[in-house]
Structures are given as structure tokens and as C-alpha cells.
Amino acid sequence: MKIEAVTISKLTKRFGRHRALAGVDLTLRAGRLCALLGPNGAGKSTLLGILSTLMRPSSGEITYRSDGKEQLAGAELRRQIGVLAHDSFVYGALTGIENLQFYAQLYGLDQSAERAAELLTKVGLDDKAQRRPASTFSRGMTQRLSLARARLHDPTVLLFDEPFTGLDRAGAKALTDTLVQARADGRIVLVVTHDLASIGDVTDHVVVLRRGKVVFEEEREQSFSAAVLKDIYHRYTD
């Protein structure tokens, strides 16, 4: 079952008296790469947290429509979502392979060892690296392991929260290529980032959040260049 669209309707999230999201309306479509921009504290990570089911909204609704038109929820929904955040979600004491095998077990995947090894090789972690404890990995290697973990179960929705943080140029390029491939594969891709250079020329849907509200949204057939993204960002956040 593949998610074709995610529709967010009047989404609000309060933490005590602080309103992190104030009525967000948004639709994310398959085969699109959406950049979610905004200053610190705009509500970007909160929105991502709700989309990934790690948080509950205070009010409003999110609808995940599958190709069978039915609404997905619960475990079936979580099976379709992959998240790559600044934190790796991997266990330092386990090796790269062991981390992926563990997550493969949680996602009910067969042939977990083969799939794990294949994915790790795809993200550029060689056999030696795969068998080292993840605590010995560099930041770039950890990010690659984390990317393999996010893609392990072949999700149709990919959510990235500041994924370029701490990556060198080569790592950022590799990640950008992954985003492009995911979009080409017809997945729904949402990236929260301040690294406009890395997502320039690959983003075809831009949303700017400020103080929990959408202050700008545009979809194009052609991608937004980094310069245009920068201009949009400064225009709506300064």
C-alpha cells in the first residue's frame, strides 16, 4: 500500500501556553520534494513530529491517503514512514549490521541480514565499517547508517529533519542525490533544513513556516534554485 498524498488540515499544537503550530493547512504529494523552511522556533520540527506520529496534534487533522483511497493509521501508517533526523536513532554499542537487523526485526522484514548488508553498501559503508560498533563511526558514517535505517523498510513517505547538519560537501551531495532519487521513485519527501544550497535545484514545493503558520507556499513543475529559495526565505522570515 503506497501513500499518494498527505493532507494537513487546520493543524494546531500547543505545549502548555505556547502555540507551536497555529492552524497549518498543507498537502504533500507523491513524487514531490517539499522543503519546509522557517526560522528557529517556527514549528518545523513540531510539524515533522506530528507527521511522523511521534506527537499528537492539539487539534486539526492529518489524512494519509493510500493508492487504495483508504486512510492509513497506526502500525500500517508507521510502516510507510521513514524519518532521518539530526539524531541517528542507532545504538552505539551495536554494529552497523546489527542496528539494521534489529530494525528489520521491528518492521517484520525477511532476510534482514542480506537486506541490511545491501543497504549499507548502497549508502557507502564498506564491510569493515558495517561490522564496527556504531559508536566508532564518524558523523558522516553515522548519517549514512541512519539513512539506511530510514530506508530499510522501503517507506513511501520520507521525512528529513535537518539532515545536512554536520555533513561535509561530499556527504551533503550524496544525501541530495538520495532525495532526488526518492522523489523520482514517486515517494513523498519533506525536508526541514537551513541548508538552502543543498536543496536548491531539487525542490519543487516550498513551504515557509513562521510562528506556527504557513506564510508562503508554492509548487512548481521546475525546481526552485538555491538563489530563489534564499530570496523566499529572507522575504518571509526577516
Add this chain to the structure above:
Amino acid sequence: MSGRRRTTEGVGYLRHVSAIAWKDLRIEFRSREILYTMTFFAVMVVLIFSFAFLKENKDGNVVEVADIAPGFLWVAVLFAGTLGLSRAFDREREGDTMRGLLLSPIPRSAIFLGKAVAIATFMLVVEAVIVPLIWFFFAAPMFGEPLILVCTLLLGTAGIAIVGSVFAGMLLRTRSRDVLLPVVLYPILVPLLIAGIKSIGAMMHGAPQESWFWINFLIVYDALFLVAALWTFESLVIE
């Protein structure tokens, strides 16, 4: 058909629980950080109490201490268990792996139960060390009724692990969690501790009927909190 489906779902649930528990045990087998810390702490508690509270008569023999040994046993188990809970859940903060677990499609209550099983295992290892120490230093007749001793320790440990895992998971992202965990946990564990102390005390005094009463109490306590924990864990960890 529905019965077979429930059985399959049940087996799947237990598989998820064991995956979580085995992951924790495997990590601990490599580092032994939690086990060493818990065991060292529990042993120190027993040693310090043994020097502080034991009295010797004129012949140099230890005065009968069956009355105080059960209390010290459960204090040592409780303090070591709290240390273990704190450390086991701190591991899920490094790399934010708790979020990784919550993102997976497994029932969220299975995460709690898997963690509780692992922590209970650590605590049982510690108890295997400190029960003989208490027998030795307090001259306490701990092994007269082994079935009562084992049942009491198993049920008491399970209760601490169940209640402790819920609160440790709930406090995972709280700043003062190391201080707050005992503050919220200990009052709720008072009935369990009383039952554990009474059961072993009665065993030492040769009153097994009374021990079985308190073991039944522990069964009810554990069952109630297990149901409550399975029901509420997800709402406690999802903001």
C-alpha cells in the same frame, strides 16, 4: 479463524517484546556497565547496613536479625533497580533511539514490556549476588523455603520493573529525570515493598502461610499495574 488470528497476533507481540529485551541484554553483555554498577551499589548497601546495624553478643555471635534482613534486601534491590532503570532508559536517549523505536510499527506497549523484561533480568542477576550476602552477613535464614524466596523475588522484581519502566519512559525527556524518578516511583512501590518484606520475614520466621498471602498480594499488584502500564504507556511517551 479469529482465534487463530489472535494467537498469531499474540505470538507476533511476544516476538517484538523479546526483540526489544534481547537488544538490551545484548548491549549489556558487551558493556556490562549497568550490571556492574547495580551489583556494586547493592553490595555496598548490604555491607554498609551489615556494619551499621548488626549487633554481636558477648560471645561474638551475631544477634538474631531475621526481622531487619528482609528490609535491607528490598532496599538494596530497590536502589539498585532504580539505578538500572535510569541507566537503561538513558541508553535510549543517546542517539534518541527511543524515537526510533516509537517510529517502528510494533505496538508501543511492546517497547515498555521489552524494556521491563530486560531490567527485571538485570535485577535478578543482582539479587543472585546479594541474597547470599545477606544470608552471610546478617545470618539470616534465607534458604529455608526456596520456593517462597524465588516467588517473592520474581514477583517483587517484576513489579519494580513494570512500574519503573513506565515512569522511566515517561520521564525520558525530562530534565530532572534522575531526581524525579525515585520521587514518583517509590510511593507507588510502597505496597510492593511491604509485601516483599512481609513475605520474606514470614518465611524466615517459619510462617509460610503468611508468606503465600503476601505472594498472592504481589500477583494482584503486578497484574493491576501491568494492565495499567500496557494501557497507558503510549499516551505517556507520545506528546
